[in-house]
Amino acid sequence: MKRDKKRINVRAYLYSLPMGIWVTLFFAIPIAIILIYSFLEKGLYGGVEWRASLAAYKAILNPNFLIVIWRTVYISVIATAICLLLSFPASYAMARSRHQTLFLFLIIIPFWTNSLIRVYAWINLLSTEGLINNVLIKLGIISEPIPMIYNLFSVILVLVYMYLPFAILPLFTAIDRFDFSLLDAARDLGCGRLRAIILVMFPAIRSGFFNALIFTLIPIFGAYTVPLLVGGMGSTMVGNIIVDQVQKTRNWPLASAFSVILTLISMIGVMAMLGSGKKKEEMNEKLL
Amino acid sequence: MRSYYKEKRSFSFSNLCLFFVLLFLFLPLIVVIVYSFNSGRAMVWQGFSLNWYRELFTSSVGLWKALWNSIIIAITSSITATILGTAASIGIKWYRFKGRTYITVATYLPMILPDVIIGISMLIFFSSVNLPLGMFTIYASHTTFNLPFTFLLVSSRLDEFDYSTIEAARDLGAREYDTMVRVVIPSIFPGILSAFLMALTMSIEDFVITFFVSGPGSTTLPLYVYSSIRYGVSPVINALSLILILLSMAIAFTFRRFLKSFAASA
The missing domain is CATH 1.10.3720.10 (MetI-like)
Structure with a gap:
């Protein structure tokens, strides 16, 4: 199958090198730069001084930053868990439905609608003069508006909203490929309905589940826009700190150190998930 | 052979979840679309108007x-x-x-x-x-x-x-x-x-x-x-939202087979 397997071939480079050069220049080198900068001293007016230092990593240990890191973990775990809990029954219903295309269409429309428009829509609903508060006051249920925005609640809610399709699409694909007659077999052998789903279906859709997990957890962990627009002082996340270090404090080493840590956590997360069982070989085959 | 899972049950836990998920996904979009036709600026309905669309296209x-x-x-x-x-x-x-x-x-x-x-x-x-x-x-x-x-x-x-x-x-x-x-x-x-x-x-x-x-x-x-x-x-964004939502619908519809x-x- 593979052409000229072991021989070095000019054509191989002719085809692959343009992309290789591109990703080296615009991805590998920038990432290498922030890795190096994270071990340097901060320059007086932004930029860096070329003196080795661990100051940036020590600064991360500042309790104020540690709180934000902890909060980011906490928000990501809760929002991802809600996404997965909602999307499992929803994608199950979609896969079993006769109107799969219609439901996919309905899931994909919000997914393809500009993300800022979707955040903006929630601002209209949740803010103090927003629709929900207006309606509740008019109905006489509350007299004072409920603070529903610029807090942890609004950040988690909108994150769930934004990343729900990322969980539904891979789960739907996995459940759709599942052979449902296996469930019938399990029931004929005396297994309960829920037990059949847990014991027979869950193991079979494991890779879809991991995809859903990766594609929700990692972007939520690095979220920037949502906490910026619907979050408040008590709900900033690591993404916001990184940007503030670049734009406001102009502390490049600290921003770099945070980026390195966020990158490492994301990569460890992906490795851990892919490392589970034969998924790894499958993934390698797919990649190479 | 009778299948336990092919029974047509329109009301089940998973269908209910799907319904709520879709409601959750669409509610904010629908609100934005409705209020793009509001004549006032605030989230209080003050009557139908196309002002924001005029502003979107002209200024x-x-x-x-x-x-x-x-x-x-x-x-x-x-x-x-x-x-x-x-x-x-x-x-x-x-x-x-x-x-x-x-x-x-x-x-x-x-x-x-x-x-x-x-x-x-x-x-x-x-x-x-x-x-x-x-x-x-x-x-x-x-x-x-x-x-x-x-x-x-x-x-x-x-x-x-x-x-x-x-x-x-x-x-x-x-x-x-x-x-x-x-x-x-x-x-x-x-x-x-x-x-x-x-x-x-x-x-x-x-x-x-x-x-x-x-x-x-x-x-x-x-x-x-x-x-x-x-x-x-500015409510002009509401008007823009409708256009962008229609655009993503049109794209999704065009590629419905894929x-x-x-x-x-x-």
């Missing part, structure tokens, strides 16, 4: 400029990413060579890293080499985050390609160029097209990375929406 010069920038960036970066990704997937699928693993990993990594990291690393890189921020830096960053997707989509199409066709073409005396243009590209064209469309939508949609690498005069549509939200919300393979690739 929002910045918005149209931003849309134009978005379109230019989307088209140029998607073409670049599709060409580079297609060529590289041929090289990497069919040949063994030094650096093959490196190129593959370096291409896929941006897909799993948070957007903020890609944006910041590119910003720091561009500032370090004194490249002024603007349309070119946006183009470069969009091409980079599109590459893993174009590469992945074309590669998976190549998996289904029957290599013996190439041997047949060779035996019949075709040179490399003819083999590519007449045999390979036509047969993997659906993959190339879906890669290109995927890249287009991702480029038009991107906010976070663009936010870091854009400069004065290179505002894209998401950046324009962002600054309208940040500095005084939605399933899109879901599988996402």
Whole structure:
């Protein structure tokens, strides 16, 4: 199958090198730069001084930053868990439905609608003069508006909203490929309905589940826009700190150190998930 | 044989969940659409009006400029990413060579890293080499985050390609160029097209990375929406929302046959 397997071939480079050069220049080198900068001293007016230092990593240990890191973990775990809990029954219903295309269409429309428009829509609903508060006051249920925005609640809610399709699409694909007659077999052998789903279906859709997990957890962990627009002082996340270090404090080493840590956590997360069982070989085959 | 799971039960726990999920996904969009026809500025209904649409089409010069920038960036970066990704997937699928693993990993990594990291690393890189921020830096960053997707989509199409066709073409005396243009590209064209469309939508949609690498005069549509939200919300955004939602509906409807393979690739 593979052409000229072991021989070095000019054509191989002719085809692959343009992309290789591109990703080296615009991805590998920038990432290498922030890795190096994270071990340097901060320059007086932004930029860096070329003196080795661990100051940036020590600064991360500042309790104020540690709180934000902890909060980011906490928000990501809760929002991802809600996404997965909602999307499992929803994608199950979609896969079993006769109107799969219609439901996919309905899931994909919000997914393809500009993300800022979707955040903006929630601002209209949740803010103090927003629709929900207006309606509740008019109905006489509350007299004072409920603070529903610029807090942890609004950040988690909108994150769930934004990343729900990322969980539904891979789960739907996995459940759709599942052979449902296996469930019938399990029931004929005396297994309960829920037990059949847990014991027979869950193991079979494991890779879809991991995809859903990766594609929700990692972007939520690095979220920037949502906490910026619907979050408040008590709900900033690591993404916001990184940007503030670049734009406001102009502390490049600290921003770099945070980026390195966020990158490492994301990569460890992906490795851990892919490392589970034969998924790894499958993934390698797919990649190479 | 009677199937326990094929019973048509319209009311079940999972159907109820799906209903609530769809309600949750659409409620904010519907509210925005309804209020785009409101004559007042606030979230209180004050009567039907098309004022915000008039304002959108007549006195929002910045918005149209931003849309134009978005379109230019989307088209140029998607073409670049599709060409580079297609060529590289041929090289990497069919040949063994030094650096093959490196190129593959370096291409896929941006897909799993948070957007903020890609944006910041590119910003720091561009500032370090004194490249002024603007349309070119946006183009470069969009091409980079599109590459893993174009590469992945074309590669998976190549998996289904029957290599013996190439041997047949060779035996019949075709040179490399003819083999590519007449045999390979036509047969993997659906993959190339879906890669290109995927890249287009991702480029038009991107906010976070663009936010870091854009400069004065290179505002894209998401950046324009962002600054309208940040500095005084105008209901013009409601009117714009309807148009963008209709646009994503139109695209999804046009590609309704491919939605399933899109879901599988996402």
